[in-house]
Each structure stands twice: as C-alpha cells, then as structure tokens.
Amino acid sequence: MVRLKMKTKDKHIQNLAEIVGGAHSILYQKEDLIAYDCDGFTLHKHLPKAVVFPKDTKEVAKLAKYCSENGLPFLARGAGTGLSGGAIPVNGEVIISLVRMKRLLSVDLENRRAVVEPGFVNLKLTNSISDKGYYYAPDPSSQYCCTIGGNVAENAGGAHCLKYGVTTNHILGLEVVLPNGEIIEIGQNGIPDAPGYDLLGLLTGSEGTLGIVTKITVRILKNPEAKQTVLAYFDHVSDGSQAVSDIISKGIVPAALEMMDKTAIEGVEAAAFPVGHPKDIEALLLIEVDGISAGIEEQINEILEVCKSRNVRQVKVAENEQERARWWANRKTGFGAMGAISPDYLVQDGVIPRSKLPEVLNRINEISNDYQLRIANIFHAGDGNLHPLVLFDARIPGETEKALKAGSACLQACADAGGSITGEHGVGIEKREEMRFIFKDEEIIAQTDIREVFNPHNLLNGGKLFPSPGRCVEIKKEIKAAAGS
Amino acid sequence: MVRLKMKTKDKHIQNLAEIVGGAHSILYQKEDLIAYDCDGFTLHKHLPKAVVFPKDTKEVAKLAKYCSENGLPFLARGAGTGLSGGAIPVNGEVIISLVRMKRLLSVDLENRRAVVEPGFVNLKLTNSISDKGYYYAPDPSSQYCCTIGGNVAENAGGAHCLKYGVTTNHILGLEVVLPNGEIIEIGQNGIPDAPGYDLLGLLTGSEGTLGIVTKITVRILKNPEAKQTVLAYFDHVSDGSQAVSDIISKGIVPAALEMMDKTAIEGVEAAAFPVGHPKDIEALLLIEVDGISAGIEEQINEILEVCKSRNVRQVKVAENEQERARWWANRKTGFGAMGAISPDYLVQDGVIPRSKLPEVLNRINEISNDYQLRIANIFHAGDGNLHPLVLFDARIPGETEKALKAGSACLQACADAGGSITGEHGVGIEKREEMRFIFKDEEIIAQTDIREVFNPHNLLNGGKLFPSPGRCVEIKKEIKAAAGS
Helix, strand or coil: CCCCCCCCCCHHHHHHHHHCCCHHHEECCHHHHHHHCCCCCCCCCCCCCEEECCCCHHHHHHHHHHHHHCCCCEEEECCCCCCCCCCCCCCCCEEEECCCCCCEEEEECCCCEEEECCCCEHHHHHHHHHHHCEECCCCCCCCCCCEHHHHHHHCCCCCCHHHHCCHHHHEEEEEEECCCCCEEEECHHHCCCCCCCCHHHHHCCCCCCCCEEEEEEEECEECCCEEEEEEEEECCHHHHHHHHHHHHHCCCCCCEEEEEEHHHHHHHHHCCCCCCCCCCCCEEEEEEEEECCCCHHHHHHHHHHHHHHCCEEEEEECCCHHHHHHHHHHHHCHHHHHHHCCCEEEECCEECCHHHHHHHHHHHHHHHHHHCCCEEEEEEHHHCEECEEEEECCCCCCHHHHHHHHHHHHHHHHHHCCCECCCCCCCCCCCCHHHHHCCCHHHHHHHHHHHHHHCCCCCECCCCCCCCCCHHHHHHHHHHHHHHC | CCCCCCCCCCHHHHHHHHHCCCHHHEECCHHHHHHHCCCCCCCCCCCCCEEECCCCHHHHHHHHHHHHHCCCCEEEECCCCCCCCCCCCCCCCEEEECCCCCCEEEEECCCCEEEECCCCEHHHHHHHHHHHCEECCCCCCCCCCCEHHHHHHHCCCCCCHHHHCCHHHHEEEEEEECCCCCEEEECHHHCCCCCCCCHHHHHCCCCCCCCEEEEEEEECEECCCEEEEEEEEECCHHHHHHHHHHHHHCCCCCCEEEEEEHHHHHHHHHCCCCCCCCCCCCEEEEEEEEECCCCHHHHHHHHHHHHHHCCEEEEEECCCHHHHHHHHHHHHCHHHHHHHCCCEEEECCEECCHHHHHHHHHHHHHHHHHHCCCEEEEEEHHHCEECEEEEECCCCCCHHHHHHHHHHHHHHHHHHCCCECCCCCCCCCCCCHHHHHCCCHHHHHHHHHHHHHHCCCCCECCCCCCCCCCHHHHHHHHHHHHHHC
C-alpha cells in the first residue's frame, strides 16, 4: 500500500483514506472536524476521529469492514439536519458521510418507483419528476436540504404525513451495508409486503444503528389533480383543537392539518416569511385538502362550516398558488423562526392521541410556568404530533439544563396521555433516557438483542436510541442465569 | 398437583391440561386431533400432539414456558383458514388454539381504535361498530370466520387493500407472549411510529414464528360516506389489464380493483353465488370507489370512460346495495367456487409490478399448457397481487405433485418479473423453498438470526417460513470461522 501524503501518521486515517481513493476524500484535522461535531441537535458536541466521503457502495462496505475489524466506532451521516443528535460522534466515531452518493439512479413512472442514493436531497426528487406529474410524499420541513438516506434512518415525517404516512410508508426497497461490510438487499425489487420478516420496516427508523443504507427504492405518487388550503384564526386554543377533531370525525382526511399557538405565531411573524397573522389570536390552523378535483370544493365548504361552528374569528381559502406557498413557507420555517424571538430554542417531538390535545396543551402551559420558560407550539394537529419549542438563553447559566428538563417534562406529559416520545425526529442521544417513559426493561432488551444480530459489537452508531444499559444488563444476566439453571 | 382423570398417562398432556384448567380444555385423542391436521392448505397433513384451549394471556404464557422448558414443539392457531400451511403441526406440535380468547375488549371511537383478543373473528369487528359508522378495513375473503390473531400472523390482505393497505397498516399495538413465556407489549398504547425498532412491523406477518399474539390494538376507520361499484366485461385480457393501468394512472385510487379470467368466471358462475356473467368473455373487472359523496360520481364517470376506450363489451354500475353485495359474494367466494368445476385446486399468491400484468398472465397461460392443468385467475389487479388457481384431480396419481410444480412455476414467473412469491397468504410450509427465488442465502440468514433472538430453539412453529437450512448453515459456519480467524 502506497502511503499517502497526509498531515498525520495515524495508520487508521491513512488506511481509511486509501479506501476512499485518497487524501481529498477524508477530513482529519481539527479545524475541519469541527463542522461535524453536532447535527441539528446542537446541545451536545463531540469531535469525530475523521470524516470520510465514499463514492459508492463498495467503498462504504470496505469502510465498515475496516472499522469493524479494527474496533473503530463509526457512523453514517447525511445532511446532518437530524434533530435528536443521531449523527453526533459521541464516541469519537469515524463519520461516513454519504453526500457524494447523491444520484437519482432511476425513475419508473409506470410502477411509481424511483431509486436514489442515500445522499440525494429529499426535495430534489419531487423537483426531478414534477414536470411529469409525480412527487415524493414525505416532506420534512428540512426537505430542501435533508437527504433521503437520513429520512430513512429517522423515519422522517412532515406536514403531509397525515394523509400520506411517514417515510416508512414510502420505502419499497433498500440496499444496506451491514457493520461487518456485508451488503444485503431487502424489500425484493421494490415489491412491498415481501415474505419473511419485515426487515424493511425494521431498518427504516433504526437511526443508523443496524446498517448503512446505500440505495433506496421509494414510492412516488401522482400529483393530486387539485389542492386547496385554508387558514383559520381562533381566539381560543380549545376551539381550534375541537375544530381539528370535528374535521377528522366528518371523515375528511386532509393532506395536512397544522396548528400554531400564540407564541409560535409571534415567532413566525418576526422571521423571514411573515404573512400578517393577527398577533392576538390564540391559535391558527393551516388545513390542506387534495385529491381529484371533483369533491374538493365540497370538502372545503365542510371545513369552513366546522370552523364557523367552533367560533373561528376569521377563515380564508388560499386564492392562488403564491398565497398557498407563502402560508407554507411561514409554517415550514417555523422552528428556525423561533430564533427571531429567542436566543436559543429546543425542539421537542411528542405524539398523543388526538383526543388528548386540549389536556396536553394545558399541561405544557403548566410546564412553561413551572420552569419559567416560554414554550411555543407548532405541530401536526391532525395526527397528534406535537412540537413544543422551549425558548431559552444558553448564555444564562443553568438555563440550557432547565430547557432540557422542561422538554423532558413535555415528553412525560405525552407519555402519560398514552402517547409517545417522538413522532418523527427520532431518539438519537437526546431522548435515550426518555425511552423509559414508554418501554419496560424487557422491551428495551428485546430491541437491543435485535441490534446485536446486526451490530454485535455496537461499533456502528453506539450509544444512540436506547437508554444506558444499567438495569437492563442486570435483568439480562438474571434471565441467562435462570435459563442455565 | 392433582392428577386429572384423563385417558392418557402422558405426563406432558396431563400437565398441559392442568395449565388450562382441566381436561375439558385439551384434546389429545386421535379422533379429536384429526380436525387439526391441516389448515386451509390441505396438501400436507400432520397430527398434533395435543390441542389446548387457554382462556387468557397468563395461560398462554404458562403453556409457552412449559413447552419451551420441556422441549415440546408448539404453535398457535386461530380459525385455521390460512392458505400456506402456517398452522400445520409438521413436528407434532402442541397446538395452542386461541378460539376461546375471542373478546372485543374495548372500542375508542374518538381515537379510532379497538382492542381485541386474537380469537376475535375479523368481520365481527366491523359488525360491532358499523351502527356507529365505523369499520375495520382489512377484508380477507375468509373474513366471516378468520380471526384477527391469524390475520396479524399472516399480515392478511383483502380486496380493499389497494386503497387501505394490508393488516400491518392497521395494527397499532400488540401484546405478545414470547416462546419463553415472557409477556411484552409493543406499539406503546396504540401509538403508531413509536420510537426504537419497529417490532410491531416485525411481529406482524412473522407467521407465528416469533411469538404468540394475545391482544391486538387495531385502527378502525369511519365508514365512507359513499360507495359505488362497477362491473366491466372484456373480450380480451389485455384490454382489461390496460384499463387497470389507465384507471390508476388517472390518479384514481379505487377501494378495490379486482379481475377474474374466463376460467374463474366459469367457476363462480357454477357455484353458490352466480350473477349471470357472460361465459364467453375473457376478463371481468370489479371496481369499487369510496369516500366522501362529493366527487364519487365524477370518478365513476372517468372509470366508465376508461373502460369504453379499452373496448369494454359491457359495463354497469351497481344499482343498489343488494346488487353490490351480490357481486362481492360472487367474487369473495371465488376460491371455493373452483370446487364446482374441479375436484381439487391449489391457490397461489404472487405479486408483480402492475405493468407486468399482461406478460405474466401470458406466462401463466404457458405454464397451464406445459403442465396440462387449467389455471384460473382471480386477483387483486390494482396492486398486482395474482391468485392463480391450479385446478387438478388428486385422485389421478401424480397430479397433486404436478399441480404443486405448476404453482411453483407461477411463483417463479412472478419473481422473474421483479415480483414476490406471496402477497397476503404467507409462506408457511408451502412456499419455503420458493423463498430462494427472491432471497440470497445471506438475506435468509439475516432473518433466521432475528428468529433466534425471539425463538432460540425454534420450538415455536419450527420448519415454517424459511427454506430448509442446508447451504445457509454452511455459510453461517464460514462467517463464524472467518470472524474467529
């Protein structure tokens, strides 16, 4: 092996560089690594050992094999927009960046499928096929830059997942590099509901802990013939929540049914895409219906009726695509908009049964008072996926910790309401301990046992997704001892 | 332990009887066991060691633990309607029949959920909630008698799965008894997309090889406001197939889009629910659209236009619910109807990309000629889920084997077309070897490794779902040896 000209004598870094074809495809100096010390969850920072940029599946497989054989922790990274810290190198991992693997490999309109590399940006898929009348449904707010590989890892959602489902509902096949470097294909040729165990579902949303996805077959959808969007302002959160329930119970399935509370509205109106929402309302709903043209008008009329019966202050239908796009830009940049009214903010992500909306929003209000921190709510009301945004100032000593505790209390409130601690952002390192709110030790063990099958030494993205072992390890020992006796 | 008065000295049978509360809850004499020697797949028959009827989860857990500790093979059985032999006791299993666990435990209309025991019959759920305006979507043709527990094991589908998805899309939570007797809950409180690995997806469709489901939280849906059903007769299969593609590419998502070919029509017209289909047509389509009233009429008109443009001989819309119900009874009893034109028949179940419909139907025709056996086709055309029905006469020596080979050839044709070997009936014992048509050895190993986590000694429903090990075992040894070196 020819030694490369590199500013390091680290044998592993030299060898990793060789695998990816040279020194131009690896970062290893501190000033370069700093950009990779966190992802969209910025409250923990750790430097990676190196960042490598493979160009194809074979290189990924070689990198995985090399890391496994040499006991080097490693993890895969897409665009780094994840909100729960899933791509943070907490163990000084070698980061395998997939941004060079960004091709759209094929589009099969007749069978409604496309094949992409993991580094392909979400929105680019829709942009590539929209002129032919098709689109890719999962639309996380970061879709203009996040990658489909990352979406698979986190099982990403988005505003339109109420009607169309989250990422897992749109993945038909995966090529996966296992930690030992083996390459497997799952979801045979994009045929869903394949026989055998549902490995496709298992891998999707496994947060990069079971394997590295190197090729993805996704379902694409025909553009809906028509779309209409409604904006409704309410003086009381309870009226807005009740309108949400009423719409759903009429049998209407909106493509999206979003809610923002007063603090959130203050933020989005102070940021880049204000639309002139009144500042004294307590809640707004953004409701979109789509489908074939026939019937859209009637659905919109029913929605307007519901809003009126729930004391809406004002309600309007988008007059054209420009107005609709403006409303969505205002909503979709909502998290970032909090920066306009607070130095720092923590995004949370809980799920509750829709009927518990008023109760849990009250509880979040109490938490806000308890911790003396403002909490804004921007969320997917239609499917009960809350996003409390805890506003704080990291410069004030102790306030970051207070924000984290308030965020955790919000998740506890969701769990207490019969809900879950994440709808679409994943667990990552952020919510590991909160997994205990909803899982018993035995249920965590069942999952880490599965991880062991794929990732036996936990070298691939270790320390993510599950709480620190502790009690689980003890229980496992007891089970083994009992089995042996 | 008090010995029970039983006509056996078998210690295990005595002990199993004690667990389920006495001799009235166990069958162990040959004349009783014969009824359990097969399920809906009747070409293999094996006697179980015993059949036990637990009344609750605790008893199931005790039975599992007892069997595991004593090395007794065991399996769970619902109504025994499965079509791939998943409940056949090929190893002389103890059958745990779940028919006594048949309660509807709760219904939560507001959050659209119901909780049932595994022995609860599919159609009973819809019947229990239809007066309140709700229903349960997965509708296998056996729904009047099959159980939801069995539906979970097989990830059952049905005619209306085109729009509404198969069983896995409607399961929100499971209580599961693991082979060692441990009880776990997955899919926290019915919240879908829970964090951690997707155990819910993994268990659903695992064909009873990972655990025994003892409680099921399902999604229920609001009755569509309106429904309309179209029946269309074609002189050429290719026109019918093309109409299917045209409808889908118009952006219409029918609730169901079924096709029958000439031989199938001959069968259903000779059986219990004839509707007077002309006998000289080559294909019929049964198309149903549902949703809110607004727009249904326009969709129907578009469908009628498509049919006309594809040379339909005759097309009609059901005039009332009676006519619609008659058409569906004719379709849903279609498999059994083959008994009217053939002494025996073998149901196959392959999936293909929709665009390959004409090509694969041609190939099936060739297979029919090759084996000199008639093959009828009744199938879910909208989602490419074929059901070739191989007609044969078991009394003719060698014809059963010929039928099995022809069935296997049909599956090979599906796999060759980029499809899969089962859409909704499962692999069971019937299609174990055909798994090799679509999976590489490594991919089978990844799955059997997962089975090992849950079912380490393969005592629970062993010998199902995967091909006989052979080459896989060798590969695994090589991998282990290489890892050790």
